[in-house]
Amino acid sequence: MHEELLSYKRGSECLLNQKGGKRVLKKKSVVLLLLVTMIAMVLAGCSGGEKAGGDKQAGGDEQVLRIAHLAPLTGSAASYGVQIVQAAKMAVEEINEAGGFTGPNGETIKIEYTEIDETSNSASAIDAARKAVSLDPHAMLGPNRSGGVLAAHSVWQEAKIPTITDGTSQDTTRQGNPYTFRMQISSEYWMPILVKTAVEKYDVKKPAVIYGLNDYSKANWVATEATMPEYELEPVSVQTYNDGDQDFSAQLIAIRDSGADAIFVYGYTPECGKIIRQRTELGMGDVLVFTERASTDPAAVELAGAENFEEVVTSTTLSPGDPDPKVQAFVKKFEEKYNQTISGTHVNHYDSVYILKSIVEKVGLDREKIREELANLKDYEGALAVYGSDEEGNLVHHMATQVFRNGKWELIMKEEYDY
Numbered sequence: 001m002h003e004e005l006l007s008y009k010r011g012s013e014c015l016l017n018q019k020g021g022k023r024v025l026k027k028k029s030v031v032l033l034l035l036v037t038m039i040a041m042v043l044a045g046c047s048g049g050e051k052a053g054g055d056k057q058a059g060g061d062e063q064v065l066r067i068a069h070l071a072p073l074t075g076s077a078a079s080y081g082v083q084i085v086q087a088a089k090m091a092v093e094e095i096n097e098a099g100g101f102t103g104p105n106g107e108t109i110k111i112e113y114t115e116i117d118e119t120s121n122s123a124s125a126i127d128a129a130r131k132a133v134s135l136d137p138h139a140m141l142g143p144n145r146s147g148g149v150l151a152a153h154s155v156w157q158e159a160k161i162p163t164i165t166d167g168t169s170q171d172t173t174r175q176g177n178p179y180t181f182r183m184q185i186s187s188e189y190w191m192p193i194l195v196k197t198a199v200e201k202y203d204v205k206k207p208a209v210i211y212g213l214n215d216y217s218k219a220n221w222v223a224t225e226a227t228m229p230e231y232e233l234e235p236v237s238v239q240t241y242n243d244g245d246q247d248f249s250a251q252l253i254a255i256r257d258s259g260a261d262a263i264f265v266y267g268y269t270p271e272c273g274k275i276i277r278q279r280t281e282l283g284m285g286d287v288l289v290f291t292e293r294a295s296t297d298p299a300a301v302e303l304a305g306a307e308n309f310e311e312v313v314t315s316t317t318l319s320p321g322d323p324d325p326k327v328q329a330f331v332k333k334f335e336e337k338y339n340q341t342i343s344g345t346h347v348n349h350y351d352s353v354y355i356l357k358s359i360v361e362k363v364g365l366d367r368e369k370i371r372e373e374l375a376n377l378k379d380y381e382g383a384l385a386v387y388g389s390d391e392e393g394n395l396v397h398h399m400a401t402q403v404f405r406n407g408k409w410e411l412i413m414k415e416e417y418d419y
Helices: 002-010 028-048 077-099 124-134 147-158 187-202 215-231 247-257 267-281 299-306 326-338 349-363 369-376
Strands: 063-071 109-116 139-141 163-166 181-182 207-212 236-239 262-264 286-290 313-316 398-405 408-416
Touching: 002 326, 063 077, 063 124, 063 349, 077 187, 077 299, 077 326, 077 349, 109 124, 109 349, 124 139, 124 147, 139 349, 147 163, 147 181, 147 215, 163 349, 187 236, 187 262, 187 286, 187 408, 207 215, 207 247, 215 262, 247 267, 247 408, 262 267, 267 286, 267 299, 299 326, 349 369
Parallel strands: 063 109, 063 139, 139 163, 163 181, 207 236, 207 262, 262 286, 286 313
Antiparallel strands: 313 398, 398 408
16 A cells, blocks of 8 residues: 555646636645545554454444344244243343343443244254354354254354254264254153153053154153163053144054053154043043153143143153242243243253353353353353253253142152263
8 A cells, every 4th residue: 555655646746726826736635635544444444343253333342142042933842942932032131131241351242132933843944053054143042853953953063153952862962063062961861760750659560652753752762762671661562653643542542452551652742732631531541641841831731631631740851840949930030021831841041041141251252162161061050950061062960850730840850960
């Protein structure tokens, strides 16, 4: 730039206006004006905000932590997908309404949160993940379903965005993807406590199993099959169904004829609710039901009918009947804010938001540093659990079982797991 200006200055002087006796403005003055203007432009450019690193808002030191959240807001999983988003948004609103938080250099940081519908369909999770990445987030939450995680995990890996997912299939472990973390740990942790509860608390001797032909349900069955021999159990009947089925009478009659004293039911909310209702309609109300986190959804109770849901046992990471004061405070706050009964397990992303906040307070908005801190997370005390990352990126390290009794959930058993 300096050489160009000197060249321009050495050129012959020319007059802007020679007529009418007006004052002559020579080129030296033009050069000086151009030089001042160009220096001002360079200085203005140097003072601009940073895009990925700082994300400064106009007019000050305030910065933005961007979080994109993939959740099933339509389709068969929408009933608890909505609560997943509500829980995360509640945390975001609390943080922003308090004025944000302070970054490592004293800057004020607020959260920009965007939910994206993954539509309860594994294939659509790929497009949802791409949409999320296009928002240039510092971190992502979701997808919720195991199939969606398996389908889309390469999207956030290629973008190098740390992502806290919900998938519980053992196949949704990192699989070489260091950017994947799981707020819901693998089924191999969930099923032992469910089987243990069935044997030790209910003296189950002849279990049957019915599961859906999807990644989530099959993973639950595989983990159950591996656990049962530890308690000298063998299923007397194993039945399957397809997502979207409405009539389960053939499978239930086969289970009834097998002499089963309990059914392990695995599937998404709509199917679980209908299976539990049809079990009663077929005169099998005395056959106990042990099921998984999808059945903690209030919609499952509604589909089954509360009277048919009595004494149903589920595994969960959050039991609304847990007497822990922190859990009870969260449940009360959520139910008062949204005027609805809370779903167990599906609301841990409230803590995910606070975990990200605590990390950014320490290392700022650098994605790689956020990922490294998630990988090394230890003993973080959230509202719903104590979190620490193991080698597979699992963050939740307790499991519980609960029973639906007199219209409410009661905690049965709670176990902690090592990192």
